Amino acid sequence: MALPADVDDTLKLLAGEDYLAGRSLATAVFLALRLGRPLLLEGEAGVGKTELAKVLARALQAPLIRLQCYEGLDIASAAYEWNIARQMLEIRIAEAGHEANRERLLRDLYSRDMLIERPLLQALTQPESPVLLIDELDRADEPFEAFLLEVLAESQLSVPEFGTIRAEHPPIVVITSNRTREIHDALKRRCLYAWVDYPDAARELDIIRRKAGAAGERLAQQVVGFVQRARTLDLFKAPGVAETIDWANALVALDTLSLDPQSVSDTLGVLLKYQDDIARIDEGAGSAILEELRAEGILERRPAPA
Numbered sequence: 011m012a013l014p015a016d017v018d019d020t021l022k023l024l025a026g027e028d029y030l031a032g033r034s035l036a037t038a039v040f041l042a043l044r045l046g047r048p049l050l051l052e053g054e055a056g057v058g059k060t061e062l063a064k065v066l067a068r069a070l071q072a073p074l075i076r077l078q079c080y081e082g083l084d085i086a087s088a089a090y091e092w093n094i095a096r097q098m099l100e101i102r103i104a105e106a107g108h109e110a111n112r113e114r115l116l117r118d119l120y121s122r123d124m125l126i127e128r129p130l131l132q133a134l135t136q137p138e139s140p141v142l143l144i145d146e147l148d149r150a151d152e153p154f155e156a157f158l159l160e161v162l163a164e165s166q167l168s169v170p171e172f173g174t175i176r177a178e179h180p181p182i183v184v185i186t187s188n189r190t191r192e193i194h195d196a197l198k199r200r201c202l203y204a205w206v207d208y209p210d211a212a213r214e215l216d217i218i219r220r221k222a223g224a225a226g227e228r229l230a231q232q233v234v235g236f237v238q239r240a241r242t243l244d245l246f247k248a249p250g251v252a253e254t255i256d257w258a259n260a261l262v263a264l265d266t267l268s269l270d271p272q273s274v275s276d277t278l279g280v281l282l283k284y285q286d287d288i289a290r291i292d293e294g295a296g297s298a299i300l301e302e303l304r305a306e307g308i309l310e311r312r313p314a315p316a
Contacts, residue, residue, distance in 0.1 A: 011070050011139060013043050028220045029058070029065040030213055038204035039066070048162045048183035050198060053206035055188050056250015060145055062206075063184040067141040072182065075136075076143045077129040079150035085157060089130040089167060097124060120171040130161055134177040142181040147197075148190045155197045162200040209251060211238050217251060222258035232269045233258045235308045237281070239299045245287045257281045269309060271297060 014020040017033065020040040024031050031039070039062070042049035051059040067074035077088055085091075097119050104115050118124075127135065133142040147155070161167055165180035185201060187193055209217065211234055218230045225233065233254065241248040249257070260280045266273045274296050278288045291299075303309035 011072060013070070014040055016040065023069045024062075024065055027065040027069050028217075029062060030209070030217055030220070031062070032209075032213070035062075035204050035206060038202055042184075042202045043182065045202070046180060048185060048201040050185045050187065050193065050201040050203050051206050052187045052189050052193075052203070054208070054248065054250060056252040057206045057208055058251055059186040059206050060143065061252075063141055063143040063145075063186070066182065066184065070141070070182070072138065073136060073140040074143060075129050075133045075140050075181070076145060079144065079146045079148075079154075081149060081151060083150045083154055087128060088154070089128050089157070090169060091126050091128065092120070092171075093124050093126050122172065125169070125172065130158075131167055131175065133181040133183075134161070134165065134167055134175055136177075136179060136181070139179040140181050142183045144183065144185045146188060147185050147193060148187040152191075152194065155194050159196060159200065162197065208241060208248070211235070214238070214251065214254060218254065218258050221255045222262065224262045225258045226267070229261060229266065229268060230258060231308055232303060233261065235303050235306070236269060236274070236296075236299055239302060240281070240291065240295075243290065243295055245282070245290065246284045247282070247287065249281050253281050253283075269300065269303070271300065274300070 014023050017037050017040050020036045020043075021031060021033065024036065024039070038049060041047070051062065053059055063076075064074060066072075100115070100119055125131070129142070133140055144158070162183060165177040166174055168174045183201075185197075208214075214237070215230060215234045218225060218234060219227075222230070237249055237254045237257070257277060257280045260277050261269075261273065264273070264277070275292055278291055278296075282288050282291065300309060
């Protein structure tokens, strides 16, 4: 696996997969790779945190192992569990054969072959370093973080009945959080940290050119201009980059060449995900944004009435 030589090389590596990162984020990625440290990415939903891990795996030609976090996530789902059905079968076979060696039976019941690997253990047993994505850690219960500390700090996992399993090829760990709750300091200290923000207009326009190239330059500028202004409103959930791309592609699918009040109103469900936000844009804020775009020459002016 060829790692980038410097920050500029990291920017090129990500851009080669159509991921346009800012320099501070690329620096965090480079240092995480160079120092072998987990990378904790925080930011609003839809700004590209999960996508960064996917892109990194593709760029480095490394396997991607994803652990999607949720409330109630436990060790059996995240790391490993014992193959109880096979253990019961071994017990029955031993009973049928009158196996008298209890120590040997216990050793066989808790052997490595009896472990069912879940994402964390899978990441430690790969023949080459994978990218381990621990996605939306803030959705998991707080005690689950304590279980991750050994994996993040030592690239190993202790199984009480078996022993310690160490990674010969430590994974590249990317952790994401939408900050629905605070991540504990103990976990943060084991990671490098980066805040992933919304891109500025120039970078978002470049993203649209790459991800929704069929939109055309004029429509792309209008879409980005509209979304950039929408994010300044007091919305329950501002649109992320993913929504901007989806909106541009939706407008293309509807053969829209230029934004107008009707096309905006018809497609707000692609850009926004909460009815209160849609209503606010639909009931005046959207028209005001379109007028701003006209004033700046991004949107054509309405023809004067005859």
